[in-house]
Amino acid sequence: MALTIAGAGLAAAAAAETIVVRSSGPSMKAYPPGKALADSSMIVLKPNDQVVILDSRGTRTLKGPGSFSPVISRSQPTDLRATFADVSGRRARPGAVRGVTPAVTSAARSPNIWFVDIGRSSTACVTDPTRVTLWRPDRSADATVTVSGANGATATVKWATGESQQAWPATLPVSQGAEYRLSWAGAPEPTTLKFAVLGPNPTGLEGMASALIKNGCDAQLDLLIETVAIPDAAATAG
Template identity: 45%
Template sequence: MRSIDIRSPRFAALFLLAAAVATPVSAATLVVRSAGPSAGAYPPGKVLQPSAKLALKANDQVTLLDEHGTRTLRGPGSFSATATAAADTDTGNTALAALTSQRGDRRVRIGAVRGVEAETGRPPNIWIVDASRAGTVCVADASSANLWRPGADLPTKTIIASATGAAKATLDWSPGQSVQAWPSSLPITEGARYTLTTGTGAPVAITLTLSGKPESDVQAMASTLIAKGCTAQLDQLVETTAAATKASSGGE
């Protein structure tokens, strides 16, 4: 049997690779936003180990997400991937529970969570399809998907049509109603494309993708949204986490 020299460069490289693969996303730091000259070196979805250093140039801006919350680094400068201030875990979990829980998605099927919607202008749960935003939408559970519309004070209609125009459904909204079930006559399948027209607004084109059961931690959930290209949902997750981090640290 051929022996392995543990002092060889090849063994060292394999050891580092195995260590990186074995580290769960929740134990590391995740890049969720990046802009500027170094954006290519720190793309959204990049996992940074605790010992990593970020070398940022002028006009660079990188937002990191870890178990403590979020923080945004602005260049120029060299920065540690590890957050310096821990957020209040209970505060963060409370703020994110309704936003990310699949069960929360079902609870708002009939009515609206008016406080969250009024403050953010977004659905009360990231797994609800936003009728006002175009793009790719991650659906956690096709059998219990819901649709949200902004401006719930007035009655209106939303017409949902398949990309081919072969299938169509109309949803009637009552005053004060902002969430209701996705029509069962229109299948939610991987890559399904629909156009949503609410009232007199411009048509909104969406592509549905099945993300599966939500991950148990924010970093893994963000990784899924990044991999699937669900930008609006990622933005909502990051913004809510950032707000929770600021609140728990006593920020203004």
């Protein structure tokens, strides 16, 4: 099932444009996240610039100074080890990540882009608000998490040692803009989660990245960028 999803998503995205997914440095205003790049354009970077771009093959990190084409040469190898299905499929698939320096500091990485990381305050994008999965990076011990809503309603979610995933409590509905506070023993501080409901799973890497950027789902965008990173050989200046 996951491979079928991958093939359909990548095929549909084959003709899509390249977009900026992350930028920093002196030129960051010229290359904001979500900016579309024409194949004929050149990305001109100054010293200390870093821009991450994404197309149907994956993500590349470009570092200034230099001028870069958004198009990957067909002679350049691409990293097919981590596919669209690794991060978009409903079935979790463990694996290493590589490439872009992550904003996430946890040693563990979620195996599925739609799992909601309880260890990071963020806006969480979901495609089906009735089937939200919570994920914890540390599964070394039992844990009981208290989930509190803005209206004072609460629910608890329990993990046994070795478990990393649990369903979101059905008594606390997930909807567009809904915000919840999660706390548990040993946590340095409570986690705040705000939900953005996307509807059906976005098509292709570009569609997924654009949806995550638009809704401010930074933790999931970080995971997407890392998982589909292309080797550095494909990001040399022209």
